[in-house]
Amino acid sequence: MSGLETHELRCFIVLSEELHFGRTGRRLYITQSRVSQLLAALERRIGARLVERTSRRVSLTPFGERFLTELRPAYEHLESVVEAARAAARGRADTLRIGFQCAANDQLTRAVSAFREAWPQTGTQLTELPLADPFGALRRGEVDTAVVPLPVEEPDLEVGPVLSTGQQTLALVWRRGESTPPLRAFAAAITTARNLAAA
Numbered sequence: 001m002s003g004l005e006t007h008e009l010r011c012f013i014v015l016s017e018e019l020h021f022g023r024t025g026r027r028l029y030i031t032q033s034r035v036s037q038l039l040a041a042l043e044r045r046i047g048a049r050l051v052e053r054t055s056r057r058v059s060l061t062p063f064g065e066r067f068l069t070e071l072r073p074a075y076e077h078l079e080s081v082v083e084a085a086r087a088a089a090r091g092r093a094d095t096l097r098i099g100f101q102c103a104a105n106d107q108l109t110r111a112v113s114a115f116r117e118a119w120p121q122t123g124t125q126l127t128e129l130p131l132a133d134p135f136g137a138l139r140r141g142e143v144d145t146a147v148v149p150l151p152v153e154e155p156d157l158e159v160g161p162v163l164s165t166g167q168q169t170l171a172l173v174w175r176r177g178e179s180t181p182p183l184r185a186f187a188a189a190i191t192t193a194r195n196l197a198a199a
Contacts, residue, residue, distance in 0.1 A: 008042040079181040093186035095123040111193040145174040
């Protein structure tokens with residue numbers, strides 16, 4: 001594909017998750033019209049329609065579904081290669097620093113183990129957060145993500161997957177706009193651990 005533009009691909013992936021042009025724009029910090037422009041450019045580059053858009057709903061076309069299935073792992077691999085190169089350039093392996101404000105339950109332990117197996121080049125560091133200040137370490141950059149009780153209504157933080165729905169509903173949160181490939185991989189591990197617990 002000539003003239004490959006990774007921001008077009010990223011826009012399409014986020015749009016496939018949100019199925020809403022406005023929310024996609026907010027996640028990417030661009031306007032809704034820019035989302036439309038990036039999608040149109042990608043569709044022209046490929047030569048096929050990827051998204052069906054009506055006044056009521058947004059959905060992927062069958063071609064868009066197939067393209068997404070093949071694109072997502074390739075794009076995530078590309079991001080991980082770049083992230084690993086950045087870590088090597090800094091002269092150290094990356095570490096995903098995880099704060100938690102609860103007992104380290106089976107789901108969290110399972111998610112951390114799955115992440116370590118999938119990302120052996122990235123270390124993990126668990127830090128217990130004080131009850132009185134669940135977000136301070138996250139905002140100061142002392143941890144990359146945190147497992148905290150819901151609800152979370154902090155405009156500078158992004159709420160990810162729910163970890164537990166027992167007596168306490170917990171969720172993964174991180175600083176808005178600062179998601180990294182290892183963090184997204186850990187979020188996926190959280191989702192898998194939750195689904196296994198629910199099965």
